Amino acid sequence: MASRDASTIVWLRDDLRLDDNPALTHAVDVGLPLTVVYILDEESPGVRPLGGAVKWWLHHSLASLAAALKDAGSTLVLRRGPAGPVIRGLAEETGAKHLLWNRRYGGPERAVDAEIKTWAAENGIDAASFQASLLYEPWTITTGSGGPYKVFTPFWRACMASGEPRKPMDAPTHLPSPGAGRVASDVLSEWSLLPVSPDWSGGLARTWQPGEAGAHSRLDDFLDGPVNEYGDGRDVPGVEGTSRLSPHLRFGEISPFRVWHEIRLRFPREATPDVGIFRSELGWREFCWQLLYVNPQLATRNYRPEFDRFEWQEPTAAELEAWRQGRTGYPLVDAGMRQLWQTGWMHNRVRMAAASFLVKNLLADWRLGEAWFWDTLVDADAASNPANWQWVAGSGADASPYFRIFNPVTQSKKFDAEGRYLREFIPELAPLDRKAIHEPWKSLGLEGYPAPVVGLPESRERALATYQRLKDTQG
Known part of the structure; x- marks a missing residue:
C-alpha cells in the first residue's frame, strides 16, 4: 500500500444521493479524508450492460450528484472498468483504510462485492456495507420453513409483521x-452516455428532472394530491394518478425509507386505503428484488421451469416492429409504446396491456419484450423489469395466470373512456369521437393509422390452445 495518510472511500452505485445514504453518513463519522467514487462497470462477469434510456438518466443524475457533493465540500470521482481492479487501484492511490458502500442484491454484483470485501480484509482495509435501497433485505423475510416467499401477499404481510422500517438519515x-493530492477522474461527457445521431432524448428531457432534487420534488407533488385517490387513479393513464418515482428509486436518488416515513409523517396509521395501496406498491418492488436475489438469472430463465416447454412463436419482423413502434392497430397498446419511446416511461396499466399483447396475442417470448423495455425504460432495473414481464407471461412467481389475456379494447374503454390518453400519443385518432377511438378500424375514411396486425379473438384462442398443450404435457 502506498505511504499516504489514511483515508476513506465511499463507492456509490445505485444510491446517487446524499440524503439517507448510510455509507456517506458513516464516512462522516469516521472523519478521514474522503474519496467518493462512481464506477461505470459493464465489464465484470455477468454484469448486464445498461440500456440507452438508463444511460441518459445516469448522465444527468451523476451531474446532479457531482454538484451536490461539491456544495457539501467533496467531489465525485468517476472511473470506468471492472469494479474490482478499479477499487484496488483507487485504494492504492488514496491510502484508503476504510471502504464503504451500500449493498446490492443481484447475483453478479454480490459476487463482485464479496470479492472486494475479501481483498480488503487481506490488505488491512475495513470494508463495510449498509442497507440503503430496500426496506427489507431478502434474507430477513422468509417463510416458516426458512425459504423465500413465492407469492406476494404473504410476503408483504410478513414484511409488515417484521417491524417498521428504520427512519431515514438526514443528508x-x-x-x-x-x-x-488530487485523485484523477474521468470526464462525464467522455463516457458518451447521451444519444447522438440521432438524439432521441428530447421527450425525456421535457418529462423528467433526474437527480435528488427532482426525486424529492416528485414525492412532494405526489403526496400533495394524487396519493389521496391512488387506488383508482393509478389505473387511469390519462391523468397524473401515479407517483412516477420509479426511475428515482431505480437510481437511488431517493431512498424507500424516506418515501415510507414521509408517508407516515403526512398520513396517520388510519390513512385511507389509497395510501395503503401505494405502500403495497413499494412492497411489490421489494418482492421483485427478493425474486432476483434467489434467482439471479431472472431476466433469462423462466421462474417456472415448466414454461421451458412453452411453444413461443417467433413473431414476424413486421409484427415485432409494429409493436415496438406503436403501430399494432390497437390504440391502447400503441399509445403506450409511443409514450415509452417519447418519455422513457409507460403507465403501469398500459404496460400490462402492451406486454400481454406481445406474449399472448403475438405469442412472442417474454424475453423479447423484457429486452426492449430494458433499453427504452428510464426505470428499468434488474429486478422489476424481468419479474413484471414474467408475471404477465405466466412464467413468474405469483404470476398472472396465462389464460388472463388483457383485451386492449376493453382496457381502453374502461380506463380511458374519453380517449384522453389515446389522443395524447396517437394524434392520427384525434378526429374520432369517444366511442370510435377505441376501435378505429371500424371508422371509414380514417387515414394514417394502421389496421390491426392480428385479430383479437383468433390470437386469444391460439394462445389458450398453446397453454393447454403445455398443461397436457405436465400429466
Missing part, C-alpha cells in the same frame, strides 16, 4: 474533503 451538511 450531511458537510463532507470530509479529499485531502492532499
Whole structure:
C-alpha cells in the first residue's frame, strides 16, 4: 500500500444521493479524508450492460450528484472498468483504510462485492456495507420453513409483521474533503452516455428532472394530491394518478425509507386505503428484488421451469416492429409504446396491456419484450423489469395466470373512456369521437393509422390452445 495518510472511500452505485445514504453518513463519522467514487462497470462477469434510456438518466443524475457533493465540500470521482481492479487501484492511490458502500442484491454484483470485501480484509482495509435501497433485505423475510416467499401477499404481510422500517438519515451538511493530492477522474461527457445521431432524448428531457432534487420534488407533488385517490387513479393513464418515482428509486436518488416515513409523517396509521395501496406498491418492488436475489438469472430463465416447454412463436419482423413502434392497430397498446419511446416511461396499466399483447396475442417470448423495455425504460432495473414481464407471461412467481389475456379494447374503454390518453400519443385518432377511438378500424375514411396486425379473438384462442398443450404435457 502506498505511504499516504489514511483515508476513506465511499463507492456509490445505485444510491446517487446524499440524503439517507448510510455509507456517506458513516464516512462522516469516521472523519478521514474522503474519496467518493462512481464506477461505470459493464465489464465484470455477468454484469448486464445498461440500456440507452438508463444511460441518459445516469448522465444527468451523476451531474446532479457531482454538484451536490461539491456544495457539501467533496467531489465525485468517476472511473470506468471492472469494479474490482478499479477499487484496488483507487485504494492504492488514496491510502484508503476504510471502504464503504451500500449493498446490492443481484447475483453478479454480490459476487463482485464479496470479492472486494475479501481483498480488503487481506490488505488491512475495513470494508463495510449498509442497507440503503430496500426496506427489507431478502434474507430477513422468509417463510416458516426458512425459504423465500413465492407469492406476494404473504410476503408483504410478513414484511409488515417484521417491524417498521428504520427512519431515514438526514443528508450531511458537510463532507470530509479529499485531502492532499488530487485523485484523477474521468470526464462525464467522455463516457458518451447521451444519444447522438440521432438524439432521441428530447421527450425525456421535457418529462423528467433526474437527480435528488427532482426525486424529492416528485414525492412532494405526489403526496400533495394524487396519493389521496391512488387506488383508482393509478389505473387511469390519462391523468397524473401515479407517483412516477420509479426511475428515482431505480437510481437511488431517493431512498424507500424516506418515501415510507414521509408517508407516515403526512398520513396517520388510519390513512385511507389509497395510501395503503401505494405502500403495497413499494412492497411489490421489494418482492421483485427478493425474486432476483434467489434467482439471479431472472431476466433469462423462466421462474417456472415448466414454461421451458412453452411453444413461443417467433413473431414476424413486421409484427415485432409494429409493436415496438406503436403501430399494432390497437390504440391502447400503441399509445403506450409511443409514450415509452417519447418519455422513457409507460403507465403501469398500459404496460400490462402492451406486454400481454406481445406474449399472448403475438405469442412472442417474454424475453423479447423484457429486452426492449430494458433499453427504452428510464426505470428499468434488474429486478422489476424481468419479474413484471414474467408475471404477465405466466412464467413468474405469483404470476398472472396465462389464460388472463388483457383485451386492449376493453382496457381502453374502461380506463380511458374519453380517449384522453389515446389522443395524447396517437394524434392520427384525434378526429374520432369517444366511442370510435377505441376501435378505429371500424371508422371509414380514417387515414394514417394502421389496421390491426392480428385479430383479437383468433390470437386469444391460439394462445389458450398453446397453454393447454403445455398443461397436457405436465400429466
